[in-house]
Amino acid sequence: MESKAHSGVFHLLPLGLRVQNKLEALIDTHMQAIGASKTSLSSITTEALWRQSGRYSSNSELLRIKDRRDSGFLLSPTHEEEITALVASMVHSYKDLPLRLYQTGRKYRDERRPRGGLLRAKEFMMKDLYTFDSDSAAALETYEAVRAAYTAIFDALKVPYLVADADSGNMGGKLSHEYHFVSPKGEDTIWCCDSCNYVANEELATKRATNVDEEEDDSYPLVFRGISTDRSTEILIYVPASRSLSSEETPGWESISSYVNLHAVKRALPNDLHLDTGIEASTLSHLLSSATAPTQTISILDPSLSIAPDSSPPPSDPNPTPELTLTSPHPLTPLHPSDPCPICPKGSLDPKKSIEIAHSFHLATRYTHPLNACLSLPPASASPRAPRTPLQMTCHGIGLTRLIAALAALLHDAHGLNWPRALAPWEAVVLPSAGVAAADAEAVYDELAGGGVDVVLDDRPGKALGWKMRDAEGIGYGVVVVMGRGWAGGGREVEVQCRRLGVRRGVGVEGLGGEVGALLERL
Amino acid sequence: MESKAHSGVFHLLPLGLRVQNKLEALIDTHMQAIGASKTSLSSITTEALWRQSGRYSSNSELLRIKDRRDSGFLLSPTHEEEITALVASMVHSYKDLPLRLYQTGRKYRDERRPRGGLLRAKEFMMKDLYTFDSDSAAALETYEAVRAAYTAIFDALKVPYLVADADSGNMGGKLSHEYHFVSPKGEDTIWCCDSCNYVANEELATKRATNVDEEEDDSYPLVFRGISTDRSTEILIYVPASRSLSSEETPGWESISSYVNLHAVKRALPNDLHLDTGIEASTLSHLLSSATAPTQTISILDPSLSIAPDSSPPPSDPNPTPELTLTSPHPLTPLHPSDPCPICPKGSLDPKKSIEIAHSFHLATRYTHPLNACLSLPPASASPRAPRTPLQMTCHGIGLTRLIAALAALLHDAHGLNWPRALAPWEAVVLPSAGVAAADAEAVYDELAGGGVDVVLDDRPGKALGWKMRDAEGIGYGVVVVMGRGWAGGGREVEVQCRRLGVRRGVGVEGLGGEVGALLERL
Structure with missing residues (x-):
């Protein structure tokens, strides 16, 4: 293919x-x-246009075209x-x-x-x-x-x-x-509820926040100290720790993704602020303690942590840093299989590769x-000072x-490909064995084509029926119509095969159109 | 468009x-x-493959793709x-x-x-x-x-x-x-004979060689001294001079293309030898007289010059240079309008922009x-030592x-585009004026569509008939069917227009299919 x-x-x-x-x-x-x-x-676009939209610098997958003038062309x-x-x-x-x-x-x-x-x-x-x-x-x-x-x-x-x-x-x-x-x-991974129709991708998936009542008394917050990509802000992330973690073993920055749903953090932060998730622990520690350390701090709290943690500056600090504390609307702990659905009361979440x-x-x-x-x-609402309004746009891609x-x-098996009827290169193929008269093969073809089936006749000379059948299995036509023993013996019966539906049955020419049509309906 | x-x-x-x-x-x-x-x-190919075919270096119009690994990808x-x-x-x-x-x-x-x-x-x-x-x-x-x-x-x-x-x-x-x-x-320029079907492009076009008999007695050869692109060979080009040129005014290298058909020289030279046509006169003169001057010489003669010119080295030269003299099968002088056709005895050549x-x-x-x-x-001719033979290839492009x-x-006029029937976005358009009932417009459309015409109905609301007619003229449909006064007045007659054929005629619905079909046959 x-x-x-x-x-x-x-x-x-x-x-x-x-x-x-x-x-x-x-x-x-x-x-x-x-x-x-x-x-x-x-398919050719320009750097200039992508700079105008503000997407040029953030896209590392752009292929640039080098022309004789180095004109800044890109492949879209x-x-x-x-x-x-x-x-x-x-x-x-x-x-x-x-x-x-x-x-x-x-x-x-x-x-x-x-x-x-x-x-x-x-x-x-x-x-x-x-x-x-x-x-x-x-x-x-x-x-x-x-x-x-x-x-x-x-x-x-x-x-x-x-x-x-x-x-x-x-x-x-x-x-x-x-x-x-x-x-x-x-x-990709998508998370699906086993009870309602909640489906979300990895970036957006969330779970029901655990009620404070359900928390164990001895749960305590874990804190991760990070920094924003623009180095302007220290970001403190508070998530509940599980009981199994003793207070002595505080996990370090490098294992944050085991304890924190970074997608949820991203959504809880203000739009223009991004947590630097790729930074190394030693660099981070240096940046947070150096003379040029961030002058402001944002604390992001998991919703289960009802009491704001004590993060106020020590009273002796002569220049208290500006602070902001935000409680995330969604849990900040990672999703695990069987976590409770955020929508329905009974369902639990199931991750699926997709x-x-x-x-x-x-x-x-x-x-x-x-x-x-x-x-x-439009005129009705236009006044001499009516400003020009940007259009509202949506976009929709199919790969x-x-x-x-x-x-x-998804559909192939040990014998070859299988296609949905809508995509099969041909819906059906007619395979006459060597002994079948050309006129007979064409009559069977015409019977199907006349009924509106998108059919092809494999009349390549010098190829044995077995070879053609294996070839047809590999290609994945919807239905294979074999003119073999049932025909050659004078029975004038073809064999209709549909591997995907497990069908293999002898049919006379008069019943062929209906039989093939019924099978195609199901593909 | x-x-x-x-x-x-x-x-x-x-x-x-x-x-x-x-x-x-x-x-x-x-x-x-x-x-x-x-x-x-x-559409992506590689430098490596183009090097293997030997075309990489000679193509200055290749667009290279810069990817993150600088992998040598090209746009084909x-x-x-x-x-x-x-x-x-x-x-x-x-x-x-x-x-x-x-x-x-x-x-x-x-x-x-x-x-x-x-x-x-x-x-x-x-x-x-x-x-x-x-x-x-x-x-x-x-x-x-x-x-x-x-x-x-x-x-x-x-x-x-x-x-x-x-x-x-x-x-x-x-x-x-x-x-x-x-x-x-x-x-482009192509040269066409006005008498036979000889047509050739600029690179290949040639004319009948003038017989020696027809030459004036006082014609004498002009010589141009050039050099090959690989600097290995001095190339001497001999063409007849016209009478109007006195022997004092010998044209220099820079005006060679006025006296010599360089395409014909290229074809007369051995395949691996190319005349450097872009070289400057001063550089050329330096190269031919320097210590590293070419050690071999090729002379190319116009076929009208029956006597080989004297180009043997002076007898005093201790190291005579290897020499080769070739007579071109085709005239080496440039083509001019009305030059004699190389194929037929009577025709003369006409250059056309194309x-x-x-x-x-x-x-x-x-x-x-x-x-x-x-x-x-194949087996019949195969022997144990039968070598593998490269396939014979042809290629054919349409832009x-x-x-x-x-x-x-070619086909547009002051009113807009015109398309051949085979390419028109639609073969015909139906333009109902504001007063025409939708059902009537659809009936006219159906009459044409049912007869196999690729037709479109312009029923855009809020557009006047005049606006639609100008729009249709610009687009270049094959035939325009106007439901205007002839219809609205109860006459139930449409006007069939074909600007390219200068046709504009009233027709009843019953004759419409035949009328439109006959016009389309001619487009």
Whole structure:
């Protein structure tokens, strides 16, 4: 299906391209149903535009292009900047809204360690949809319309998937969802409640805060002293210690992630302040005790610690440092399997390895503001001084390459690949044995093709039936129709095989269309 | 249709993408007719592979990718190396041949001066087909099959084009053809005979050698002294001077291109020897007179100079330099309009500005040899010592982006674009005026769609008929069907417009399908 050319770089062979084209067509159908127009943006963008949006420095996976003038071109890993600049130049009236533009194209990423074949490659295929609305309520309506379209797309694959609440992270914005296949090959972890429909990704997952009543009397707070990435602030993190830890063995900075959910800390901190999690203990200790030590302190408390710990400066200090104490709304201790669900009273959480195949973000004005994609309000509310308002944006990606690789990994068995009907390179294949007349093979093909089945006839000369059957198993057609002994003996009966459903049954030509159709319905 | 994002970098908007998709579908039809399979190769390739083929150093238009490891990745301007490496790894039997693989994808080129919009951009869309055969005769059959497919593709556009003999240049190989649209916006020049079907590009064009009889008695040779790019050889070029030049005014090196057809000199020289045409006169003079002056000399003679000029070394020279004298098979003087055709006795040559839209090369073993795409011969001829033979390769490109830009430039008029039927975003548009009932507009649409016309209904609310008509003229649909006064007055007559054919005529609904179909046949 694909061939590895270089580390993280792959070619799609003809059958793989057919699978990808089927997926693209399925996506097109549902994008057009929500009025999205298909475009094709350049894969080349510029440093200048990415500096304007403020994303240039924070992205270490950008591939730069060296041209003869060293002009600062980049290969786009995603197109928020370009589409927003395009919309800013072309949309001049609120009558042009809502605007929904998408494309299916190649994206580029400087993977630190390309691995898992097509699951994580330098170059990959994405569908990316960008939407623009005049206000937040309209943008949320759009967000929900896309969610419905994505549900229709993934339902059509008939493979279970999960929709996880996600952190919008450095994409900016407020609302975010991820679509995952559960798979042991996955590099992501999602946490699912075993009782309600709570699903969240690793960054956003949380658990119910333990009531003070449930705490043991002898629980006491553990304190971790950290520093912000900008070195301006000492950050004190207070979490409850478990009973099994004696007060003598205070864990050091290097083991913080065993005792603290750093994602929860991040969300509890003010937006512009980031805990430096990568710093070494010795450097940290030096920074906190040196002459240039931070002049302000923020304390973050686990919600179970009802009494604010004593962290006031000693009375003798002539320059008391400015202080702020925040109680995190969510527990700061790490999630463990069977932790209580944050939503329902009875459920407990279960971590699952998964492959992320799609992602939605409500970006609000994260890009439209810096790139000046603005409109004046409609006449009714416009006054001579009406300011221009940035458009409300959402974006929605589906990783075609990764989705195909994930399905190949999920559905294959010892004999070869299996594809959902919607993606199979052909829904069915007809395999005549050497003795079958060409006209008979074509009649069987016509019977299926005439009934609307996307079928192919394997009439390659010089290949034995056994070879063709193994080839067909490897490729993963939905249904294999063998014209073998049952036909050759004059019985004019074909064998219909569907490995994924465990079906293998003799059928006459007159019943073939119905039989194959019924099997395909289930794939 | 498209939007310029940066210098030489463009986005395709929805209508432009529809045009490109129509062209891709047209090409797909004719590629599949010759048994070519569609693939999708990565746009990322490596320096190492390009060094192996020997093309790395000679290509100044390669865009390099800077990744975190400085790994020597490139953006492919063309895919001979990658496809040959792929075929080398996958084809193991002559039974797999002929093999014809193609793709439609983005290519990259570090344009020195991006200009002419999409005619010459950093990123552009190409269809590239690569074929592999076991021997030269089979490769030539393939070459002719592709020529027939290209003829069918370009004929379908119903716009005149020319097929020029071309020089295979640094692609290697022996046989080459270019497909051109004649256009004043073109950057190429092709030379056409006004009497026979001789067409050749600038590099390959030649004229009939003037007979000695026709020479004036007082013609005498002009000599230009040059040097090879590797500095090994002095190159003397002898061309006849015109009568108007007195023997006192001998033209210098800097004006050589006014007196000498340098393409013809290149072809007359041995393959591994290249005249340094870019060298400055002072540098050249220094190099030829210095102590390290070339130790060998090649003289290239225009065919009209029947007597070898006296260039033997003076007898006093103790170390005579090795010498070679070659008579060029083609005239070495530059081509001028009305020069005699090299093929037919009566025709004269006419230079035309043109846009190259496609190119075919018989590459032979130029890439299969260095990249080791080889096969053992079939059993009949195999002996225990049968050597592995490199496959015979041809390649064939169509520049989709440039072809679309060229057609837009050729067919547009003061009102907007015009497209060939095969590429129009829609073949026809129905424009109802504000007073027309929605059901009536849909009935007219259905009449056309039901007859197989690719039609769109412009029922955008709040847009006046005049606005829609101007919009439709700009877009360049094949046929515009206006439901205006002739309909509103109860006449139930539409106006069928075809700007390119100068047609504008009232038609009843019952005659509409036939009328529109007949117009589309001519587009």
